[in-house]
Amino acid sequence: MTQQQTWSQRFESALHPTIARFNASIHFDIELIEYDLTGSQAHAKMLAKCGIISSEEGEQLVTGLEQIRQEYRQGNFNPGVDSEDVHFAVEHRLVEIVGDVGKKLHTGRSRNDQVGTDTRLYLRAQIQQIQNLIREFQTVLVDIAEQNVETLIPGYTHLQRAQPVSLAHHLLAYFQMTQRDWERLGDVYRRVNISPLGCGALAGTTFPIDRHYSAQLLHFDKVYDNSLDGVSDRDFAIEFLSAASLIMVHLSRLSEEVILWSSEEFGFVTLKDSCATGSSIMPQKKNPDVPELVRGKTGRVFGHLQAMLVMMKGLPLAYNKDLQEDKEGLFDAVNTVKACLEAMTILLREGLEFCDRRLAVAVASDFSNATDVADYLAARGVPFREAYNLVGKVVKTSIAAGKLLKDLSLSEWKQLHPKFENDIYEAISPRQVVAARNSYGGTGFEQVSKALQAARDQINQD
Numbered sequence: 419m420t421q422q423q424t425w426s427q428r429f430e431s432a433l434h435p436t437i438a439r440f441n442a443s444i445h446f447d448i449e450l451i452e453y454d455l456t457g458s459q460a461h462a463k464m465l466a467k468c469g470i471i472s473s474e475e476g477e478q479l480v481t482g483l484e485q486i487r488q489e490y491r492q493g494n495f496n497p498g499v500d501s502e503d504v505h506f507a508v509e510h511r512l513v514e515i516v517g518d519v520g521k522k523l524h525t526g527r528s529r530n531d532q533v534g535t536d537t538r539l540y541l542r543a544q545i546q547q548i549q550n551l552i553r554e555f556q557t558v559l560v561d562i563a564e565q566n567v568e569t570l571i572p573g574y575t576h577l578q579r580a581q582p583v584s585l586a587h588h589l590l591a592y593f594q595m596t597q598r599d600w601e602r603l604g605d606v607y608r609r610v611n612i613s614p615l616g617c618g619a620l621a622g623t624t625f626p627i628d629r630h631y632s633a634q635l636l637h638f639d640k641v642y643d644n645s646l647d648g649v650s651d652r653d654f655a656i657e658f659l660s661a662a663s664l665i666m667v668h669l670s671r672l673s674e675e676v677i678l679w680s681s682e683e684f685g686f687v688t689l690k691d692s693c694a695t696g697s698s699i700m701p702q703k704k705n706p707d708v709p710e711l712v713r714g715k716t717g718r719v720f721g722h723l724q725a726m727l728v729m730m731k732g733l734p735l736a737y738n739k740d741l742q743e744d745k746e747g748l749f750d751a752v753n754t755v756k757a758c759l760e761a762m763t764i765l766l767r768e769g770l771e772f773c774d775r776r777l778a779v780a781v782a783s784d785f786s787n788a789t790d791v792a793d794y795l796a797a798r799g800v801p802f803r804e805a806y807n808l809v810g811k812v813v814k815t816s817i818a819a820g821k822l823l824k825d826l827s828l829s830e831w832k833q834l835h836p837k838f839e840n841d842i843y844e845a846i847s848p849r850q851v852v853a854a855r856n857s858y859g860g861t862g863f864e865q866v867s868k869a870l871q872a873a874r875d876q877i878n879q880d
């Protein structure tokens with residue numbers, strides 16, 4: 419059935435073909451078809467239950483819709499631009515299959531509440547998939563952390579060596595970020611899972627429908643209480659895009675670290691062949707394309723958030739065709755986040771190897787134990803600020819002499835302050851520097867072991 423037959427008798431001529439293409443969304447909203455069919459089946463059941471159509475008619479509609487699902491899954495349902503969108507495509511095919519009764523499906527609803535229902539059903543499923551992908555990512559993160567509680571890595575502030583930390587502690591920071599992402603998605607889900615079905619075009623319907631029943635069939639938690647809000651609300655999509663953007667922020671930060679770590683300058687990780695690419699001209703190159711792409715794709719997701727915010731800001735109530743623009747960005751954000759989570763999980767699981775030797779050398783060859791010298795004196799009664807100044811002085815003279823703090827003799831230490839004893843050497847060894855930071859949430863091994871256990875418990879909770 420072509421589009422010109424769709425519109426009412428009010429229309430005398432068909433759309434200009436270019437305008438028809440411009441107006442159509444079928445080439446992207448076909449993504450919603452499974453949800454559209456499920457939503458329509460629930461609507462048909464509700465119409466029958468409320469006596470708006472007969473129960474046989476209801477069954478015919480449900481069966482016809484199921485047939486379209488099979489046709490689609492077998493690759494035999496490929497509507498073109500003359501269907502305009504997925505909703506018309508399904509309705510037209512339904513009439514072909516079940517005859518005139520198919521024309522009753524659209525009783526008491528509009529494409530406006532229909533598309534809102536489909537989008538929510540889609541996003542609901544996607545949120546669950548993304549949450550599962552986050553869990554897989556976290557599991558690999560925790561596995562690697564478990565093997566590296568006692569592996570030390572320089573910790574940075576301002577990208578300057580600051581204090582060494584346990585590699586597990588560093589990785590568990592990403593566990594925490596993605597845990598918030600996981601929880602945030604759960605929170606967004608609660609506002610996605612509200613049914614607009616039955617809000618009609620904007621004002622409700624004259625038919626005695628039961629919105630709560632169709633919502634229940636579709637496992638929505640509740641229904642929109644205001645029909646104008648129901649058909650025009652896209653807050654849930656904006657919230658999702660915002661949560662998706664934060665996931666990308668976190669993946670992108672980890673990506674940036676992996677890129678730095680894999681450089682000659684850092685040399686903290688090597689990339690395995692399964693996750694690295696070469697150069698077409700420089701035979702020695704091994705490039706970190708995976709984290710670079712994740713970092714690069716992050717901007718796309720931010721862009722979709724921005725686009726949706728701007729699209730919404732000037733819309734008068736209720737439905738406006740602008741809202742058709744909500745879908746491509748949303749779908750792309752979903753696909754991007756999923757692809758990036760999958761790629762980063764593989765990269766962590768089998769694409770990287772930490773270079774223990776380089777890490778050990780790195781943490782032993784700098785002044786990142788200077789705070790511990792100051793703490794040593796402060797613990798022995800010297801006011802911290804005074805100790806801090808003394809250590810600043812010794813760092814300066816050591817640099818000039820080409821020495822590290824561990825190279826100073828006990829008499830040099832004593833010259834600096836009589837409180838220094840032989841145990842200063844142990845206190846400034848990288849292992850002890852890390853172990854000593856046993857405050858809650860710190861990098862001390864005891865704390866990290868507890869954090870690891872807590873992370874495991876968190877993952878296994880659901």
Ligand code: ARG
Pocket residue numbers: 443447503529530533737739741742743
């Ligand atoms: N394809 C439309 C969309 O994605 C469906 C709703 C159309 N409603 C309308 N009144 N033109 O938003």
